[in-house]
Amino acid sequence: MTTKSYGTPLPGVAPGELPGRLIVIEGADGSGRTTEVASLKGWLEVQGHAVVDTGLRRSTLVSGPIDAAKQGHTLGATTMALFYAVDFADQLENKIIPSLAAGSTVLADRYIYTLMARAVVRGASREWARALYGFALRPDLVVFLKARPEILLHRAISKYGSLDYWESGMDLCLSRDRFESFFRYQELLKAEFEWMAATYAFHAIDANRSPEQVHQEVRQIVAPLYGRGRAPAGRRRPRRRLRPRAP
Numbered sequence: 001m002t003t004k005s006y007g008t009p010l011p012g013v014a015p016g017e018l019p020g021r022l023i024v025i026e027g028a029d030g031s032g033r034t035t036e037v038a039s040l041k042g043w044l045e046v047q048g049h050a051v052v053d054t055g056l057r058r059s060t061l062v063s064g065p066i067d068a069a070k071q072g073h074t075l076g077a078t079t080m081a082l083f084y085a086v087d088f089a090d091q092l093e094n095k096i097i098p099s100l101a102a103g104s105t106v107l108a109d110r111y112i113y114t115l116m117a118r119a120v121v122r123g124a125s126r127e128w129a130r131a132l133y134g135f136a137l138r139p140d141l142v143v144f145l146k147a148r149p150e151i152l153l154h155r156a157i158s159k160y161g162s163l164d165y166w167e168s169g170m171d172l173c174l175s176r177d178r179f180e181s182f183f184r185y186q187e188l189l190k191a192e193f194e195w196m197a198a199t200y201a202f203h204a205i206d207a208n209r210s211p212e213q214v215h216q217e218v219r220q221i222v223a224p225l226y227g228r229g230r231a232p233a234g235r236r237r238p239r240r241r242l243r244p245r246a247p
Contacts, residue, residue, distance in 0.1 A: 007134025027145030
């Protein structure tokens with residue numbers, strides 16, 4: 001049950017006591033977030049829960065302009081952060097909060113943590129980033145899918161055939177070589193996410209494994225939010241009562 005924001009709520013929006021649940025799946029590009037969101041959504045719906053999924057750059061207000069601004073590879077760090085803040089604020093007001101008010105579960109494929117980490121590694125202070133996203137609601141649960149950079153690289157190449165300019169941190173001039181820049185950028189993000197994990201109480205999960213293994217562990221973490229307790233590792237056979245032998 002989501003009830004608070006990290007700072008001052010959006011103007012005209014009083015979070016109050018929202019009966020729905022906000023679950024965030026965080027992780028680097030290629031960590032398996034989108035796959036897990038789809039699996040978790042299907043599992044929750046089978047349990048009878050209404051589920052709404054959301055993510056970055058899905059606002060009808062600025063998602064298009066963000067994509068257009070990133071095409072020229074000249075988008076400044078502050079402008080990028082503000083663009084994404086508008087995208088998030090629009091979704092929060094028009095999608096996330098109404099869904100929570102209706103009692104639905106909102107699954108977020110990334111949240112403000114990725115946005116803050118990106119801003120910090122590009123020169124912003126943590127205080128500035130936290131103030132920028134202070135209107136965000138506190139999730140009921142944050143699951144962080146932690147994968148090695150080598151795994152992320154392999155998955156990115158398998159899916160897209162190449163490395164994305166921005167996801168490789170090329171705008172930071174870490175290296176002229178995109179592969180080397182990718183690894184350096186991932187190290188910077190890793191350090192920031194480790195700080196956030198302690199600050200925002202992330203539930204870190206080993207995402208180097210198969211999607212099925214990851215999903216089973218996520219289910220065990222999510223289940224208590226719905227009064228189900230921790231999911232058992234496996235079904236135990238009921239003990240058979242032994243009948244006393246006749247004398």
